[in-house]
Amino acid sequence: MAEVKLGGQAAAELSEAAQGELMEQCEEQFAQLEKLQNEMILCEPECCENPQEQAVNRLMATEAELKQWLTVEPELLISNSEVLLQAGKEEMLKLCSELEMVVSCHEAKRDKLRETKELEQKWLEEKKQALIAANDHVERLQTEKGKLSEQSILQDTKAKIQKMKVYHERLMEALGDVLEKHVPPPQNESAANRKKKNITQELHKDLISLNEILELLMNKVLNTPHDPYVTVDDTFWPPYTEMLLRYGIAVRHQGNNFKIRLETFC
Structure with a gap:
């Protein structure tokens, strides 16, 4: 059933005749609605013992009524052109307001x-x-790569190698100075100790310095990395060897205590 809604302002704009006709039409529709409601109450089936069956019956009745309403063409409740025009204006204003909201959302x-x-x-x-x-x-x-010739690349490589050699020599000299200052060779003992240890003095003649021991260990690692161990002989002063082992600079061979190698530093 179609429904016509008019606001207070819209109703005020209608003539008395149109308002009377509209009110009369509304009263007729309300009376018809009350009549249909009373008929539905009288036709309400008594509560059966099976609620599920009652629900199924209601569903079937509702579906049948829906099919019937789908076949009915809607009709206007009132044919007064003044009322229809005013209702159309109200619907148009409502539609315009909704469209303005849509436009605002789309603009944002x-x-x-x-x-x-x-x-x-x-x-x-x-x-x-x-x-x-x-x-x-x-x-x-x-472009720069194309300009470089093999000769210039070779010269650049040689210059870099020369720089590395000079840097290596400086490092070795600095290491030698540090060892000479803080770890003097065993021959540099005091005169009193040399007088007390004549036999030891003779043995110290063939001992090598700590700098030479480190050089042997480093050369061994570089030249033969597959066999980096150096055999400890009489030229190695035992305190030097013990110091290298104690501070983790060198390690002993697992199968031969007379061989040591430079520790692998990561």
Whole structure:
């Protein structure tokens, strides 16, 4: 059943005749609705013992009524053109308000998309500039690479090797100075100790310095990395060997205590 709703302002704009006709039509519809309601109450079946069966019957009745209403064409409750025009105006105003809300939402969404588009365009421009700079750098490197000859590469390599040799010699000299200052060779004992230990003095003549021991260990590791162990003979002063082992600079061979190697430093 269609329903006509008019607000106070809309009803005030109607003529008395139109208002009377509208009120009369509403009273007739309400009377018909009350009549149908009373008939439904009288036709209400008594409560059966099986609630499930009653629910199924109600569902079937509702489906039948729905099919019937689908076949009925809607009719206007009133044919007064003045009432219909006023109702149409009210519906149009409501529709316009809804459309304004839709337009407002779409404008906000459009502004958001426009902002996102500007950010994306800015990001794209930055990426293009970065790509151009990278391409220029690659071209410059390729040009420089083409200009370099084998002779210049060889000279550069030789210069680097010479620098490494000089740096290595400086490191070895610095190591020798440190060892000479803080770890003097066994021959540099005091005169009193030499007088008390004549036999030891004779043995010390063939001993090598700590610098030489470290050099032997390093050369062994570099020259024969598969066999980095050095045999400890009479030229190795025992305190030197014990100091290297105690401070983790060298380690003994697991199967031969007379062999040591330089510790692997990571």
